[in-house]
Amino acid sequence: MKLTRRHALKLVGASGLALSLPTLARAQEVEKKNITIAVGGKALIYYLPLSIAEINGYFEDEGLKVKVADFAGGSKALQAVVGGSADVVSGAFEHTINLQSKGQFYRAFVQQGRAPAIVLAVSNKTMPDYKSPADLKGKKIGVTAPGSSTNMMVNFYLEQNGLKPSDVSFIGVGAGAGAVTAMRTGQIDAMANLDPVIGTLLKENEVRVIADTRTVADTKAIFGGNMPSACLYASEDFITQNPKTAQALANAIVRADKWIQANDAETIAKTVPASYLLGDVELYKQCLDANKESLSPDGLVDEDGPSTALKALAAFVPNLDPAKIDISKIYTNEFADNANKKYPNV
Known part of the structure; x- marks a missing residue:
């Protein structure tokens, strides 16, 4: 049985010992x-x-x-x-x-x-003929929020491939069902997001992955290190x-x-x-x-x-x-x- 704070107090009181149990000490120390x-x-x-x-x-x-x-x-x-x-x-x-x-x-x-663990994917609906990062120019890219790590990952990817952040439009779509809806309905052309959002869209064949940082090896390949x-x-x-x-x-x-x-x-x-x-x-x-x-x-x-x-x-x-x-x-x-x-x- 797990020793709760209440049980510990009873035990300590019954024995007359000082309050020295680790859980109690932690609670008192913070x-x-x-x-x-x-x-x-x-x-x-x-x-x-x-x-x-x-x-x-x-x-x-x-x-x-x-x-x-x-x-x-x-x-x-x-x-x-x-x-x-x-x-x-x-x-x-x-x-x-x-x-x-x-x-x-x-x-x-x-x-x-x-x-x-951020994945950059393009819409199969609005970008079915995507061939290279250059095709992202002028497109609307969904991120969890402007200035977030998803935004940074896209910027870094663009920089690596000869594009500037100003070459695209960033739209905050959150990290849940709203992000999935934004892609499904064509409000955005590409998205940098995480699972389970990305997994949901992949299952429905709504997107195609073009950059992936869910593994250490892929992360090192994109960013050049851990x-x-x-x-x-x-x-x-x-x-x-x-x-x-x-x-x-x-x-x-x-x-x-x-x-x-x-x-x-x-x-x-x-x-x-x-x-x-x-x-x-x-x-x-x-x-x-x-x-x-x-x-x-x-x-x-x-x-x-x-x-x-x-x-x-x-x-x-x-x-x-x-x-x-x-x-x-x-x-x-x-x-x-x-x-x-x-x-x-x-």
């Missing part, structure tokens, strides 16, 4: 118990560790009460934490670089993904003032990372809310299998990841000077290292 995490598209497999940590009670095990605020895209989630309505972002790693370029210091402290993706990041001030809270959050995410790797698609599909499945459980399971490699097994950032992300972002953000970015200040593996020591297994 500097900030009530935490709001902003995320852009919670149902995406990209953010699956966040959902698993919430569903499996890993945050509560660390003495935290976490509220997850869901937004249409990563850039909106970022605005929430900068604006003060959220404490932490579950978002794309590269936002920490963009923020530093603007004089705002935010740090990633635990990974959920080790590859972007490319960290979904992570928890927060302001340097938040982490400095609340190191035990940051550690508790990292512990929960690392446990979730390991749980996902240890379980099959069938188990995961039964664990997440029905709304995540978009009405097709078999498709969702296929998407899980296609994306599992992109999810972090241990919450750690690969050594070359930050420099790869900086290179990609420099191709996306006008006037961003890579020489002015201090990579050491955009991430830390300290908390994930500690979490792996605490939870070496699931």
Whole structure:
């Protein structure tokens, strides 16, 4: 039987011992118990560790009460934490670089993904004769939200293929059913999105994939190295003032990372809310299998990841000077290292 806080209190009271049980100590130690995490598209497999940590009670095990605020895209989630309505972002790693370029210091402290898992696909309806990236010129490309990681991936792809962001029109379509509808109805000609949105469109033969970052090998081919993706990041001030809270959050995410790797698609599909499945459980399971490699097994950032992300972002953000970015200040593996020591297994 799981030892709950209430049972522990009874046992400690009965024995007259000091409150020294690990669960109680964690609850007492965290500097900030009530935490709001902003995320852009919670149902995406990209953010699956966040959902698993919430569903499996890993945050509560660390003495935290976490509220997850869901937004249409990563850039909106970022605005929430900068604006003060959220404490932490579950978002794309590269936002920490963009923020530093603007004089705002935010740090990633635990990974959920080790590859972007973003897929760029063209519409079979409006672009049936697509032959090369040059055919994207003048087209409408759907992204989760302007300024999001999906937008960045497209910009990087365009840059690699001799095009400019101004050669296309970007349209925010979100990361759920609205994105699927936008493609089905011809509102957009191409889309950068994630599963299960992409998987749904592929099953219906609505799109053709032209760039894919769901595997580490494909990610390296496109970006030139390891490319960290979904992570928890927060302001340097938040982490400095609340190191035990940051550690508790990292512990929960690392446990979730390991749980996902240890379980099959069938188990995961039964664990997440029905709304995540978009009405097709078999498709969702296929998407899980296609994306599992992109999810972090241990919450750690690969050594070359930050420099790869900086290179990609420099191709996306006008006037961003890579020489002015201090990579050491955009991430830390300290908390994930500690979490792996605490939870070496699931």
